[in-house]
Amino acid sequence: MDGAGRAPPDDVGSVPGFDVFVEAMADPQHEQHPDLMRWFGRPFDPEMIEEDEIRKGIEKLGPSPNPRQSRGRKET
Secondary structure, three states, rough: OOOOOOOOOOOOOOHHHHHHHHHHHOOOOOOOHHHHHHHHHHOOOOOOOOHHHHHHHHOOOOOOOOOOOOOOOOOO
16 A cells, blocks of 8 residues: 555545645644644654555445456456
8 A cells, every 4th residue: 555645634624734744743842733633643644554544444435346257247
C-alpha cells in the first residue's frame, strides 16, 4: 500500500487549518503546539501513512467482489 501523505484529522479545519496544524505539531515552540497535542493526543507525521487504519476501514466495507464472476451470470 502506498500513498501521497496522511489525511488530516477530523475537525482540524480546512486546508489552512491543516497547514497550521502540521506546522504547530512539528514545532514544540509554536504557541498552539501544547493545545493541539492535548487535542490530538499524540505526535503527527504528515508523511506517515497509517496502513493498519486504512486496512481496517476497507474491511468495514465488506468483502471484495470476485473478479472472475460477472454479476448475475455464471462463469462458463
